[in-house]
Amino acid sequence: MKSLIFVSILALAVGFWWRNPGIDEHSEVITTPYSQLPHGFKLEIDQLQIGYDPRRYGIEVLEYLKRGSGPVPFMWEDVVDRENKTDLGLYYMDQFNVTQIVLLKEQLYHHSTIPDFIPHVDTIPSISSTIKEFFSDEVPKLIKFTSKSLTSKDFEFTKQQPHSFTDPRYRYFKEGSLLKLPNLAHYDLRFYHSKLTPLDRLAILHRIVRSWFRFTNFTEMDTWLAHGSLLGWFFNGLIMPWDDDLDVQMSARAFEKLLQYNGTIVVDYNENVTLGKYLIDVNPWYGVREKESDNKIDARFIDVESGLYIDITVLSVGEVDRDKIEEESAKLTEMFKVFNPGFDQILTETEKYIQEIEIGFNKSLENKDLIFCKDYHFYKIEELTPLIPVIFEGGVGFVPSQIQNLLQREYKRKSLYLFEYKGFQFDKIRRIWKHNSIEYEYNEAMSNFINLHESTRQAPIKRQTYNSSQLIQFNQFRMEPWIRQLYNS
Ligand SMILES: *[C@@H]1O[C@H](CO)[C@@H](O)[C@H](O)[C@H]1NC(C)=O
Ligand SMILES: *[C@@H]1O[C@H](CO)[C@@H](O)[C@H](O)[C@H]1NC(C)=O
Numbered sequence: 001m002k003s004l005i006f007v008s009i010l011a012l013a014v015g016f017w018w019r020n021p022g023i024d025e026h027s028e029v030i031t032t033p034y035s036q037l038p039h040g041f042k043l044e045i046d047q048l049q050i051g052y053d054p055r056r057y058g059i060e061v062l063e064y065l066k067r068g069s070g071p072v073p074f075m076w077e078d079v080v081d082r083e084n085k086t087d088l089g090l091y092y093m094d095q096f097n098v099t100q101i102v103l104l105k106e107q108l109y110h111h112s113t114i115p116d117f118i119p120h121v122d123t124i125p126s127i128s129s130t131i132k133e134f135f136s137d138e139v140p141k142l143i144k145f146t147s148k149s150l151t152s153k154d155f156e157f158t159k160q161q162p163h164s165f166t167d168p169r170y171r172y173f174k175e176g177s178l179l180k181l182p183n184l185a186h187y188d189l190r191f192y193h194s195k196l197t198p199l200d201r202l203a204i205l206h207r208i209v210r211s212w213f214r215f216t217n218f219t220e221m222d223t224w225l226a227h228g229s230l231l232g233w234f235f236n237g238l239i240m241p242w243d244d245d246l247d248v249q250m251s252a253r254a255f256e257k258l259l260q261y262n263g264t265i266v267v268d269y270n271e272n273v274t275l276g277k278y279l280i281d282v283n284p285w286y287g288v289r290e291k292e293s294d295n296k297i298d299a300r301f302i303d304v305e306s307g308l309y310i311d312i313t314v315l316s317v318g319e320v321d322r323d324k325i326e327e328e329s330a331k332l333t334e335m336f337k338v339f340n341p342g343f344d345q346i347l348t349e350t351e352k353y354i355q356e357i358e359i360g361f362n363k364s365l366e367n368k369d370l371i372f373c374k375d376y377h378f379y380k381i382e383e384l385t386p387l388i389p390v391i392f393e394g395g396v397g398f399v400p401s402q403i404q405n406l407l408q409r410e411y412k413r414k415s416l417y418l419f420e421y422k423g424f425q426f427d428k429i430r431r432i433w434k435h436n437s438i439e440y441e442y443n444e445a446m447s448n449f450i451n452l453h454e455s456t457r458q459a460p461i462k463r464q465t466y467n468s469s470q471l472i473q474f475n476q477f478r479m480e481p482w483i484r485q486l487y488n489s
């Protein structure tokens with residue numbers, strides 16, 4: 001009883017920071033990110049935890065290391081809460097063995113079961129320093145990031161692609177659409193648990209993309225924001241609130257590094273509460289570089305708690321099947337626009353004009369300057385390089401150099417100046433997308449981030465050449481769903 005009263009009082013107190021009644025727009029949810037709470041509140045949140053604790057797994061791995069024996073807990077049961085997963089999801093989960101665990105903190109710690117499922121531990125200087133490092137305090141950092149130049153070599157595969165052209169090929173990644181539930185199309189079936197509210201979905205995507213930035217920084221893989229995520233960066237450095245997933249691209253060379261992590265669970269332990277567990281899953285048919293609508297995604301970085309993910313696509317040089325591009329007029333137009341940005345504004349497409357584009361296209365292919373993904377988005381390497389470091393969702397990642405050009409090609413010119421979409425309005429003062437009937441989160445840390453983003457946004461857009469920049473990495477500023485749930489129950 002006593003503890004019940006304590007919890008109610010706490011809930012009242014917490015309710016205050018949780019939902020400030022002073023704001024009149026009913027869809028705005030004011031939060032205080034965990035990292036900004038006073039220490040007392042943090043401890044109380046920690047004490048409130050009963051039963052399942054999403055932070056537990058990383059601690060268990062460390063405790064295992066401390067003991068130095070016994071099997072590394074790699075079974076799905078240890079990694080994933082299997083309760084309430086769909087039967088089909090569980091079936092697909094059991095078709096897949098985790099091969100390696102990577103813990104992410106100041107360094108990258110590998111725990112591998114390869115070869116022969118013998119526990120094998122790399123890069124552990126000492127267990128005590130590792131444990132100390134994992135639980136020491138975390139403050140926002142000023143980080144120096146350097147731009148990266150890419151050349152056509154970066155877009156060539158060097159290794160034989162193991163599963164190319166094996167038959168039969170089927171859709172490798174299994175989303176909810178297989179259950180004929182189109183609104184679950186953006187969840188990996190294996191980890192789908194329940195449909196998330198928009199607020200929770202954004203909070204999870206926030207965590208996923210930050211972990212991806214950290215993971216690829218440590219492993220030195222070249223990756224950058226693409227498609228809808230790049231458009232989100234352009235507006236306010238945040239995920240578009242109507243997006244269900246994230247999009248990044250990688251060079252072929254970087255992808256070959258990622259390949260070594262296929263079947264890996266990445267445990268990100270950066271901030272005390274920010275535990276995320278992600279599966280790296282690489283499509284066995286990434287080597288088929290022509291359009292296959294079922295397998296256009298080359299890999300995914302999947303949050304095993306929720307089934308949300310980052311779609312990873314590779315850009316590579318190589319043969320292009322012209323007939324396949326011509327099957328889809330939108331792709332053909334996009335490709336033509338690489339060689340003439342005003343292509344679709346020309347009223348009469350004369351033979352001569354098309355031929356000029358053809359010449360440019362042929363030359364670019366010949367020079368290994370034309371790169372593309374399996375969904376036939378085409379780029380010239382000079383449009384991507386150098387990759388420019390920027391802040392996105394509070395983390396530090398990269399964008400291609402000709403951001404505006406690429407966005408206009410993909411989304412039409414006006415989309416960059418469109419301030420209403422799907423019932424959302426862009427508030428130009430606060431620089432956030434709002435919706436009258438869909439809850440959106442807002443807080444001070446987010447506002448600070450948006451302001452910093454706005455003040456650093458112009459330089460990359462105007463392509464001022466700079467080789468390095470000081471960027472501030474923010475602590476997580478969206479509320480983790482499991483903390484939210486503790487207070488809703
Ligand atoms: C699983 O589903 C049951 C029935 O819908 C529900 O009572 C229970 O709370 C769910 N468990 C979790 C962990 O969500
Ligand atoms: C997963 O590993 C177990 C042994 O640890 C093995 O029996 C099983 O065949 C493996 N499954 C797959 C899909 O490789």
Ligand SMILES: *[C@@H]1O[C@H](CO)[C@@H](O)[C@H](O)[C@H]1NC(C)=O
Pocket residue numbers: 035042135136137138139271272
């Ligand atoms: C992380 O946890 C440690 C130990 O519980 C605590 O001393 C530290 O203040 C926490 N850091 C943050 C950023 O909350």
Ligand SMILES: *[C@@H]1O[C@H](CO)[C@@H](O)[C@H](O)[C@H]1NC(C)=O
Pocket residue numbers: 143214217218396473
């Ligand atoms: C990126 O990795 C380097 C080491 O490879 C590390 O010193 C640096 O702190 C990392 N940056 C971030 C943001 O994690």
Ligand SMILES: *[C@@H]1O[C@H](CO)[C@@H](O)[C@H](O)[C@H]1NC(C)=O
Pocket residue numbers: 096097162163262263281282283284285
């Ligand atoms: C990645 O691992 C999964 C599970 O073992 C496997 O099905 C898939 O073929 C692998 N991908 C590649 C490119 O080897």
Ligand SMILES: *[C@@H]1O[C@H](CO)[C@@H](O)[C@H](O)[C@H]1NC(C)=O
Pocket residue numbers: 355358359362
């Ligand atoms: C471009 O290359 C293709 C195939 O190599 C060739 O058939 C075509 O004539 C070339 N077009 C031009 C305009 O040179």
Ligand SMILES: *[C@@H]1O[C@H](CO)[C@@H](O)[C@H](O)[C@H]1NC(C)=O
Pocket residue numbers: 149467
């Ligand atoms: C930036 O880097 C390029 C090549 O990486 C180099 O040529 C140039 O001198 C550098 N500029 C500055 C200001 O350091």
